[in-house]
Amino acid sequence: MGVANRLDVTLRLVQGSDRVSVAELSHRLGVSEMTVRRDLDALERQGLVRRVHGGAVAVSPREEGGGFSAREPWQAVTKDRLGEAVAALVAPGWHVLLDAGTTTVHVAEHLAARGPLSVAVLSLQAAAQLADRPGIELLVVGGRSRPGERSLVGPLALRTIESLAFDCFVMSIGGVHADHGWSEFSLEDAAVKQAGLAQAGRTIAVADATKLGVRAFSQVAPLGVVDRFVTDAAAEDAATHPNGPQTLHALREAGVETILV
Template identity: 85%
Template sequence: MGVANRLDLTLRLVQGADRISVSELSQRLGVSEMTVRRDLDALERQGLVRRVHGGAVATRAREEGSGFAAREPWQAATKDRLGAAVAALVEPGSRVLLDAGTTTVHVAEHLAARAPLTVAVLSLQAATRLADRPGIDLLIVGGRSRPGEHSFVGPLALRTLESLAFDRFVMSIGGVHAEHGWSEFSLDDAAVKQAGLAQAAATVAVADATKLGVRAFSQVAELGAVDTFVTDAAAADDATHPAGPRTLQALREAGVDTLLA
């Protein structure tokens, strides 16, 4: 296991427990306690965990209460893997709507390899990643930029989306729940996603495994509104994500293709 992936898993294990010991992390990860301490020190410097006697506790803010910059370091290696997997599903020559979010920024990084593409983006971060990339015809949807997120929302964004048609919508999501479907923490973000779903021939949703079993504030759509869901392999591990296997099964029963990256 590479260092970045080990850090991701360490953080996932800390986040999933009220408190976890160095010895337990060592056993779960198959590395020495010295390595665990070094990894916890690195995560603490990023503000993602807090060291306590004999172990660590998570300090990550709840998703709905933290901005893009605060969430960006969370599981960066996992999100990059997801980004590559989603980009591989995009056919050259497609018209793509790319949602806002920390994971879709990684999708943007990998889309250049799928050129030529027309890509409409819903965030300033994605626009920056794709600007001046050869073979990428970049469209910025516009609208109001949400403070802290730099995602485009509001009536102007909705009117722009309603005037366009896409082959594929790459949708990030705040939560996916077996009974309650796809949901978001922001009403504005939920409205933009609903417009994207309506204007795309197919939709790929992407999220790391921590989003499975989560019911956020505003429902976006029923499970079956999405064609493909890409998440990381940890979603199938009920030891770290108790709601993961059940949510994946519900998605499959709803006709959603699931891809574990």
């Protein structure tokens, strides 16, 4: 796993817990405790975590300006490739629910050329990408904007999703695990994804290969609820992603079409 990818997953694991230990991060990421300490030091220098004895705690993005903006540049080329592949699976005329996340912003960029489409977004960044684009009917799902993430969550977002029907839900994900299924680091994000799954005729999940084998805090759903999963080809390389091949096998066994780009 590359350094930027590992930092991304480490940050999400810390943000998903009140406190996480070096030993737990080492076990989840499959790297040495010395590597974990170096990564936590790097994240602390960026103001994204606070080091405590034996581990780390998350820093409020409202205080330090972290979150989405800090992760956005990481693996941008890979995420753009994933975004293009996902957009190619969306048929003109569909009603699409587009999840929040750094990868789905790239999906939004490529969806702009797939119109006519009706796209409901759960991200203020995705809304900015799709606003005023010819052939795109944009619906911004109501809700509370999570500080630092600008994802739309909470009761208002859930009520809006539950009142609509979608041809497709494009779901980003924090973790995909052979036993734990699809999972997220935030309870609020997990609840929004569960609502999206229930209201869509099909679901395309998308995540870079670092999310394979990750068991995040809140389970969203079993593997088999998703129709297609788009990830980068590095997921098949056990040398860089030890949990990748096993997780891909579990997805295929669950009936999920996996697309590697």
